[in-house]
Amino acid sequence: MVAQKRAQTEQFAFDVDAPGLIQLTNESHDKPAAHQYTVSIDDVTEDLMACTCPHHVHRNVFCNHMAAVENATNDGTLDVFPSEDDDRISGPYTGYGKYGTVDHTYWPCEDCGAEATRKGALTDCC
Structure with missing residues (x-):
């Protein structure tokens, strides 16, 4: 629930590097380039799989970056499988x-x- 709230209050930029691989930049930070992560999505099930951020890597939990990608794909603003x-x-x-x-x-x-x-x-x- 915390991840979802953070995803809704922070500003993110998205770039689809390849189908199902979204590079996400948290532009709410003073140094956005230091807060770039990649979120991966399964191309068959379209389920969120992983994020390269420390929170997900070390705790294996749903992070605000994954929530932001989920929100953007659900509302149609981000096409992760063009x-x-x-x-x-x-x-x-x-x-x-x-x-x-x-x-x-x-x-x-x-x-x-x-x-x-x-x-x-x-x-x-x-």
């Missing part, structure tokens, strides 16, 4: 193993035919 809007990627489709059992889910690129079990893996295929 490749999802790409019309060339379709799916997901069900994949089957050699015995005909459901084996995996995959996404194909309609332009080059590449397939991946993670949609975000197709960002550089063609």
Whole structure:
């Protein structure tokens, strides 16, 4: 609860370094560059996974940086998986193993035919 309150009262800047990797700068500090962290998000479940800040690293707890990213993604101001809007990627489709059992889910690129079990893996295929 403290993390959520801090996330709502502090000023943050976001930069999507790669799909699911958000560099966050806490601009409420006198030296914002000393308060830059990376928050990672699982590209399948879109759950917050980790933050590089000392609070999360040493205590493994939900921090204000993760709360800020969650707030920004929930209200639509931050798109952490920009490749999802790409019309060339379709799916997901069900994949089957050699015995005909459901084996995996995959996404194909309609332009080059590449397939991946993670949609975000197709960002550089063609």
